[in-house]
Amino acid sequence: MRAGYYTGNYTYEVRQLPERQPVGREVKIEVAWCGLCGTDIHKFRGRAGARPVVPPIILGHECSGIVTEVGPDVKNFRPGDRVACDPSWGCGRCIWCQKGFPNFCTERHGVAKGFADYVFPPEENVYHISDSLDLETAAFAEPLSCAVHGVDLIEPRMGANIVLFGMGAVGGLMLQLLTKTAPRNLIVVELDEAKRELACSLGATQAVTGEELETAVSNINVDYVVECIGLNSTMEQAVKIAGKGAKVLLFGLGDPEKPMQFNQYEAYLRELSIYTSFLNPHTTERALALLESGQINTEALISARLELEEMGEELKTTHYAKKGKVMVRLSGKK
Ligand SMILES: [Zn+2]
Ligand SMILES: [Zn+2]
Structure with a gap:
């Protein structure tokens, strides 16, 4: 073999x-x-x-x-x-x-x-x-089960404003799970134009570049942020644009040698909750159920x-x- x-x-x-x-x-x-x-x-x-x-x-x-x-x-x-x-x-x-x-x-x-x-x-x-x-x-099944665990952790409420960073393979799975929580706004942040188009075809309400993001969220309170890239610049922007009482899920894998910068005082003023997600406990069976149902492209x-x-x-x-x-x-x- x-x-x-x-x-x-x-x-x-x-x-x-x-x-x-x-x-x-x-x-x-x-x-x-x-x-x-x-x-x-x-x-x-x-x-x-x-x-x-x-x-x-x-x-x-x-x-x-x-x-x-x-x-x-x-x-x-x-x-x-x-x-x-x-x-x-x-x-x-x-x-x-x-x-x-x-x-x-x-x-x-x-x-x-x-x-x-x-x-x-x-x-x-x-x-x-x-x-x-x-x-x-x-x-x-495995990447989706990891994404399901991440969504389990932040328990998005319906009708929320969600920002998702990254439309790689995991971001694309995460996006499709987040659409099922009936968000009011689901804004994808992605550099690549083809992937922004894909995001909109898979249910994002809007897809923007990192530079366009602040304008896109200027009139809403961002309730959930899900970061699926793992770069310091995007993780830091994820925390920065989170609204009052927001939950921020840092799902992307960061560089262990180069930790991100984190301003506790700014996070304190908005009472942020920061989440990370490790592997896929008790989610494989549900991930397979979702795949079998045909709801995940x-x-x-x-x-x-x-x-x-x-x-x-x-x-x-x-x-x-x-x-x-x-x-x-x-x-x-x-
Ligand atoms: Zn994997
Ligand atoms: Zn054990």
């Missing part, structure tokens, strides 16, 4: 690994598709994702596929089942798992490294999908479908990742 590795120092390699049988609760899944995540690009650049990076590591964590074999202790899956993975494993026994926060599990680690022909997650991280949901769309967010062998070039240039979601074709099954 092939696997796409980040091998350190900005290098990517497709290596051959021996195939093996699943053991214990492992489900062997022939990967159909795996999305390229912003955190994969962060890792390729030597920065931490949800965990510190020690190469060589197999990249990818947003995968779907078909079960080919199951370990002797697996109860709920059989060969031929169509499935999606939650790559984030929690032990279920530590104090954080017991408190209902598997994302903070003391033994948490990734169990579905999807830049590979096969993955072997334990069955608790595997989800059945219906025949009507194609496998490529199902590979959006994933096709509009896909910028390229690439082979595993093409990912070295893409990780270096981010040519297609800048335009939207890159999908890596493994078996390519629908």
